[in-house]
Amino acid sequence: MNPSVPVTFALPTADRRTSFLFYGDGLGLDPIGEPAEDGVPEPLQFALNDGVRIMLIPTGGFGWITGDHEVAPRGHSECVISVSAGDESGVDEMVRRAEAAGGTVVTPPGRRPWGYAGAFADPDGHIWMISA
Structure with a gap:
């Protein structure tokens, strides 16, 4: 590679x-x-x-x-895309922007056992976790 x-x-x-x-x-x-x-x-x-x-x-x-593999229906996720926003305010801002643009907040930004994070689904239901 x-x-x-x-x-x-x-x-x-x-x-x-x-x-x-x-x-x-x-x-x-x-x-x-x-x-x-x-x-x-x-x-x-x-x-x-x-x-x-x-x-x-x-x-x-x-x-x-994908050939004979079916595409997962909306709302069914096979993976979570995780991106770092750098800090807590960056997480808050990215999740806010996603919701304002038509995304759905999956988990509101907040403290988790692994750090500060929030998640949203895009209009097709793909989940993005934004973390600090």
Whole structure:
């Protein structure tokens, strides 16, 4: 594995425009690529940092990658994406922004046995834990 190549996490999405607005305008992530005819980059990717990207693939097209494995229905998660916000106020702000952009707070920010954290689900139900 070449550590200089970005790692990309692919998630299924029901609506490209909703995801584009949630992650871009709502969370403030930088989209990668030139907009397609619908104004949304194709493929729809965002940089989490210099080495990690998230790619949102329409649910129908996700099957081209997963073969005979079913895509989990909305509200069923097979993984939790965890990101550090640096400090408690960063956790509070990211969870607040996610909720304001149409996400759902899964666990409100607060003290946990492992530190300060909160979690939200994006419009497709993918869970993100933000920690300090």
